[in-house]
Amino acid sequence: MSGPEVLVIGGGPAGVSAALELARAGIDVTLCEQGPQLGGAIHRQPNDATQSVRVPRSHKRRWRALSDELATSTVKVLYRHMFAGIDATGAVLLEDRMHARLVTRRPTALVLAMGAIERVAPVPGWQLPGVVTVGGLQVMMKSTGRAPDGDVLIAGSGPLLVALAAQMVSLGKAPVAVLERSTRPMSVSVIASLLAAPAYLWEAAGYLLTLARSGALPRRGAFVTAIVPKDGRLSVTTLDRNGRERQTLVDRVALHDGLLPNSNGTTAGQHAPFIVRAGDCREVLGGAAALADGRLAAGAVLAHLGQIASVHKGAADALARERQAQAALNTLFDYSGRDPAELPDETIICRCEGRTLGQLRALLTAGDPVSPREIKLNGRFGMGACQGRFCAEWVASFVASQRDGSSPPQVSEIVGSRWPVKPVPISAFVTLPPSSPSE
């Protein structure tokens, strides 16, 4: 192969947009997606095309345009290839799940567009089977085209709660309840900012209308305080904004407290290729921004390769607009979760290793200013299979809250920067040819 190769990781709008922009500039580009289909979180395609979840028409149009262009482009797409990290020699490791093997590549540049991860603030019982994330449930619905079995309670905070609830209603099953922690009101200034990107308002209005019709409007100011197993189901204790406690028996609880960039496991060593992040993986700004950000990332790669990139004024403007809209949107929600002071010691914090809040508290009481690394090693937060993807941020802010600003830990000190990004079967390594030259 002549010329530099660029690898784009993640087949959501950001990754596809970056890959297309690079292909247009004549670059040899390969797009790797861990799943069997492109689309990412927002444009996830059903496994069976006849079964689909209702999505806004604008989303459909946007994705159609991207996939049409992709089909006729020179972009090579590798499905079921998971980016596993970058090793000490700078080799990019991909787990080829199609052939159950590990392959290595040495691209000149790497665009990371792996999207966001969902934040869930700990609550007693959140580790129980049957407790899922709102996004996880949505992915399941989008893939199967079916609503989940059993009774579902949705709780936490963020626009995704109503999106999921409305999609469930369209599939013929309303959730038992939707609890939105926030009580923050919609203000004139928020509406003004959202008008810069009115798609959100239309989308939200559509969802809320659907929910209103089925009587499943979110209960604002309400939240979950505990989940316990009961008769093979889940008994959920909730508090409403008037302090009234209630028990609800359900089959599933879907929790969600916002999105964070999916950024661990990817610290660049000295031999690593040139790396640019794009989309939610860089800054969580949603689907429209992801498209623009993909183009900007491609521009950065082209500049690195010494090509004069066309000016992306439009993309930069779009990004600024979306950033403003997201900031306005975020003022409506409350991602803080339950106040740690209210959480009992038994509350699991690290679900991979079953580590509790009590164990974290014990580490901090010794008076000695234990470092994040010690919290990680001895508390085992960030040592499990997810390498802290799901608890490091919470642990870091908890530690910071217990210390009067003296030495707040960095999330990066708890979250892993070691490959593999996600667990890789040993059997996949075994097939890696010794001293393999780049594939």
Next chain:
Amino acid sequence: MAVVGAGIVGMSAAHFLSRAGWQVTVYDAGVVASGATGSADGAVSVASKKPGPLMTLAVAAVKFYEQLVATGILVDEYLPRSTFVVASDQEELAVLERHAGELEAAGVPIRMLRGAALMDVIGAAAPAAIAAAEVQREGHAVGYRVVERLRQLGGFTIRRNCRVSGFKSSNGRITGVMTEQGIESTDAVLLATGIGSMHFLAEAGLIRPRKGQLIVTDRAGADSPHFPGPLMSCRYLVSKGSQPAGSTAASRSLGLVIDPLRTGQFLIGGSREDRDDRETADADVVATLLRDAVALSPSLAQLRVIRVFSGLRAATRDGMPIVGNVGGADNVWIATGFEGDGICLGPMIGRLCQQMICGESPEQDISALDAARFGLTLAAAA
């Protein structure tokens, strides 16, 4: 007393020195266990030791761990178990027999496993093994947990992110420790600085970094084969330099240890590379280790790698640790160069350092480790 280095050696010494009446401050350029101690496996093991003084000290070190458990110092941090040194072919068998003989001569309890006994004990874990030596009465301890336990027991001060750059001396004695935060006065110094020790010594190239890469798996299911203890391939001994390479083709720097952890996970290691690019692992080495691991224990292929990491061992020119007084000042001691044995030896060495510094005669003969064999002196810069 200034102890420089909060690894297992420095923290153990601080523990015993503080109990002997010293007012101890431990300085570390990073944090507790940020050196080799936090990036190691935890074989408290005689099985892999070089015959001679090191093997003798390892035997004593294992007993010392047992003693620390009995006295409540390391309650839950030490897990007694056997190590299984495994031969998979005739060449490895020759290495195994020689090494087992030497262990036996040093008084280490050994059980040779062949045929039905072999199958019975490790057959499920390592079906292709042709023989194994069960090295009994040793164990496992996680370095950073030992250190954390000592920290919790307290009795001394820890100064994190406080690099010691040199010393202030007068009349042949150190009187102060120089840090970025200024000079702090001290009556004595123990250097337990691992790979960082060269900064303080005049002799160039005496201690070199030897990188090791390790692999952590997820938990094995309940139906997977039982591992009665760590499996150590005979190649490991060759890699470590405990046995001469001879004609064994695989005398490269990859030795295989498959260590079943208490959590149900496995730690698979390790390489020995003369490089110091720490914190990073390469797919080539990891894949080679895993190929060897699966060849020995095919059931491992069902597990997943959740993390790989590496650490730097401090290797001395003659392969022996350095413990003793440093020339150039009367009140400076050093304990370094533990290569791949510091988790095993560390706590006992801490105790021996305390005895040495207090002018008592050390419980164990450590003359073979004496710093004087290299004529060590403090670097001018220090």
